[in-house]
Amino acid sequence: MSQSPQVTVTNAWKWPTDDQFAHADIVVCYFWNHAWTNEVYKEVEAFLARGGGLVLLHSSSIADQEPEALAERIGISFQPNRSKYRHGELDLNFITQKNDPITAGLPRTIHFLDETYWPMIGDTSRVQVLATAKEDGKPWPMVWTFTRGKGRVFGTVLGHYLWTYDDPYFRILVLRGIAWAAREPVSRFEPLVTVGVRFKD
Helix, strand or coil: CEEECCEEECCCCCCCCHHHHHHCCEEEECCCCCCCCHHHHHHHHHHHHCCCEEEEEHHHHECCCCHHHHHHHHCCEECECCEEEEEEEEEEEECCCCCCCCCCCCCCEEEEEEEEEECCECCHHHCEEEEEEEECCEEEEEEEEEEECCEEEEEECCCCCHHHHHCHHHHHHHHHHHHHHCCCCHHHHHHHHHHCCCCCC
16 A cells, blocks of 8 residues: 555555445556456446546456447447457557647657557447557547546556556556546646656667
């Protein structure tokens, strides 16, 4: 457990405990969950219903079975074999308005070396797509937000490689996504845009 003023962070292996869910304002997931069960979905639904925030990084948006059920809770999802993936260079293109609270001040295109998933499973008209990347000659959602009742969901396909989390632009994006999902002021991360330095190989 780690703490900072007004913030307490605890770790969960594979899935939060009942007590962690009961006391959390936001849950950040990275783990590829191979067991999206009805019981787990009920926990997610209850958490979002009371206004909880859910952040999904990379493989946490994958469902081995019935990806439509996961998409119903998080907006869009991906499934092995049915969806494709690629490791390599990509351009992440932001398609939001320049004053969007999560993407404001970021370059409209950011180059990464990471992993993409496509096509998405679920009704994309129900999500707000923040950024896309081209695969098979078409733009596919890579970053999105979704609201379900009082709850908020922020998701990003990127994040396979640890060096992606060292990228200051990606850190800003994820921190803002966390703040947005938690209904906290996103603007507190604005200074990072002007002081962030991005290094190239």
